[in-house]
Amino acid sequence: MRLTALVAALGAFLASSAEAAQTHIAVAANFTEPAKEIAALFNQKTGHEAVLSFGASGAFFTQITHGAPFEVFLSADSERPKAAVDGGFALADSLFTYAIGKLVLWSRVIDVTDGEAALKAGQFQKLSIANPVAAPYGTAAVEAMKALGVYDALQPKIVQGNSIAQAFQFVDTRNAEVGFVALSQLYGVTAGTRWEVPQTLYSPIRQDAVLLKTGADSEASKAFLEFLKGPEARAIIERFGYALN
CATH class of the missing domain: 3.40.190.10 (Periplasmic binding protein-like II)
Structure with a gap:
């Protein structure tokens, strides 16, 4: 009985290890610290690894249009993710606002x-x-x-x-x-x-996320975006001073 249980546990471990995967994410620089916390919790909860790169949204957009191997784009605006969709680089039905910056x-x-x-x-x-x-x-x-x-x-x-x-x-x-x-x-x-700065003095900084076409078949990428919408990630986002939709 013990041997059977051990074999079953080993089988479950190997299955979960096989299913765990990486997703490569381009993250707007302002979101560096919350993204690190969210990625760590995502890994703990799902086994998937979110590999994060940080920088300016405009630079990332240019890289994405030139074939950079990112699968998810967390921008600091709403314009560039939409442009990625319009340009055929991202999936329209995956677009959503994950944070509103201050x-x-x-x-x-x-x-x-x-x-x-x-x-x-x-x-x-x-x-x-x-x-x-x-x-x-x-x-x-x-x-x-x-x-x-x-x-x-x-x-x-x-x-x-x-x-x-x-x-x-x-x-x-x-x-x-x-x-x-x-x-x-x-x-x-x-x-x-x-x-x-009073938010009446500047346009809302709506930070949108989108699944890039390079990640269309990546379970880890899709799982990360779902996790980003969930209560645990939203609590982290709010704690860092962002507003939520």
Whole structure:
């Protein structure tokens, strides 16, 4: 009886090992930390491994259109996943909003608690933003500055990061005194001061996910997207400061 049970258990283990697979996911830089937590929990619950790559959404979109071997795309906007569908690179029925991002003005060296006043005073040499061509948080930063009427005056002080991760790094290392970052990046950060930019000053940062055609037959890829919609993943997303649909 014991031998039979052992054989059955071994068979179940081998079956589960055979079914476990990898999915390669392109992840917007602002979503780095929550994605890591979600991927670890996904692996624990399903046995599948989510292999994550982080960067600017625009750069990922270009790579996807040139045949990069990603199977899932978690963008920082809604436009690029839709463009991937329209271009024949992704499956339309898989498209959904997984998070709604929030923009924050952050500084380690000056008081930006009243962000509007700090921007209008301009008592700093460098203002960090993500490249607005490649990164939706950069686009939102430009929109907010224009809405406040400070963009023209501050433009000479702007330094651009390739992604929101690099924009954060400029402020974190004090190479820029102030910068626009994602609220999620300040999770657990107590240093400095911050101002959550009113969402009336920029277009909603709707972050969409989509299954790429390269992942159409990947059970791990489809399982990851389903997991991302579930309560455990949504709790992580909300904890990092994102709004949910």
